[in-house]
Amino acid sequence: MPELPDVEIFRxxxxxxxxxxxxxxxxxxxxxxxxxxxxxxxxKTLRGNIFKTTKRHGKHLFIGLNxxxxxxxxxxxxxxxxxxxxxxxxxxHERFRCTFENQYHLAFSCQRKxxxxxxxxxxxKFCSAHSLGPDANKLNEITFRDIISGSxxxxxxxxxxxxxIAGIGNIYSDEILFRAGIHPKRSSSKxxxxxxxxxxxxxxDVLQTATEKNADPEQMPNHYLLPHRDGDxxxxxxxxxxxxxxxxxRNCYICPKxxx
DNA sequence: AGTACCACCTGACGGC
DNA sequence: TGCCGTCAGGTGGTAC
Numbered sequence: 001m002p003e004l005p006d007v008e009i010f011r012x013x014x015x016x017x018x019x020x021x022x023x024x025x026x027x028x029x030x031x032x033x034x035x036x037x038x039x040x041x042x043x044k045t046l047r048g049n050i051f052k053t054t055k056r057h058g059k060h061l062f063i064g065l066n067x068x069x070x071x072x073x074x075x076x077x078x079x080x081x082x083x084x085x086x087x088x089x090x091x092x093h094e095r096f097r098c099t100f101e102n103q104y105h106l107a108f109s110c111q112r113k114x115x116x117x118x119x120x121x122x123x124x125k126f127c128s129a130h131s132l133g134p135d136a137n138k139l140n141e142i143t144f145r146d147i148i149s150g151s152x153x154x155x156x157x158x159x160x161x162x163x164x165i166a167g168i169g170n171i172y173s174d175e176i177l178f179r180a181g182i183h184p185k186r187s188s189s190k191x192x193x194x195x196x197x198x199x200x201x202x203x204x205d206v207l208q209t210a211t212e213k214n215a216d217p218e219q220m221p222n223h224y225l226l227p228h229r230d231g232d233x234x235x236x237x238x239x240x241x242x243x244x245x246x247x248x249x250r251n252c253y254i255c256p257k258x259x260x
Numbered sequence: 261a262g263t264a265c266c267a268c269c270t271g272a273c274g275g276c
Numbered sequence: 277t278g279c280c281g282t283c284a285g286g287t288g289g290t291a292c
Binding site: 003075077079112115169217250251 | 283284285286287
């Protein structure tokens with residue numbers, strides 16, 4: 001699930017629940033999710049500390065602590081966070097959690113264990129060390145056109161390549177291409193200036209709308225693709241049948257009439 | 261450089 | 277009811 005809008009919602013959730021409270025306990029149920037750190041190091045860094053700030057870059061969430069340290073969360077395909085107090089509210093597949101002085105917990109749940117937990121001292125350095133491109137929300141159109149025209153791969157791959165643009169995954173790349181009326185297998189470098197401009201607008205539109213709707217697919221307006229890809233299977237634009245194809249190794253929904 | 265394919269891991273779902 | 281193959285919104289490695 002977690003693409004840029006989802007992670008942005010997680011960021012706001014942490015911001016509104018978990019800042020400025022002393023962390024009294026750290027529970028690591030699945031240390032195999034730790035990357036570049038150890039159980040002891042993570043515990044030592046978090047216990048007694050407080051979360052002060054939040055940042056997001058693409059699909060990564062950074063939660064700032066004292067002494068220029070950040071807890072870094074990546075959600076894989078099934079990750080999410082939950083702030084709760086009662087044991088019966090504990091999420092399934094809780095892999096890691098922090099307990100605060102008010103007895104509430106901030107849990108990291110991840111059914112398929114494809115998420116990652118790490119620490120960094122510098123967000124910009126972390127992003128460059130992990131070869132992340134600019135955040136999809138902070139792109140300007142000139143940079144965007146340079147990225148697209150400089151890539152020979154199919155446009156869907158380019159949009160999903162975190163090293164080129166950070167934050168877009170399978171679901172929202174489909175939505176973006178649908179709104180821009182562009183077929184996912186088109187070569188990036190062969191798009192016209194006008195198509196790139198439409199695509200740029202579609203990225204802003206889709207990410208902004210999804211974020212406004214709490215990244216909840218059920219709330220996406222009816223004229224977007226999302227409510228139809230697993231619903232009636234009909235294009236909200238022309239009424240034709242949507243088609244499922246493979247592109248970039250992923251399932252991909254398109255309207256063959258509207259996307260050229 | 262780009263692509264196809266596999267692996268990682270777990271659980272839900274449909275067919276038999 | 278139960279077993280089995282298939283599939284899932286992410287990423288990274290390998291071989292062509």
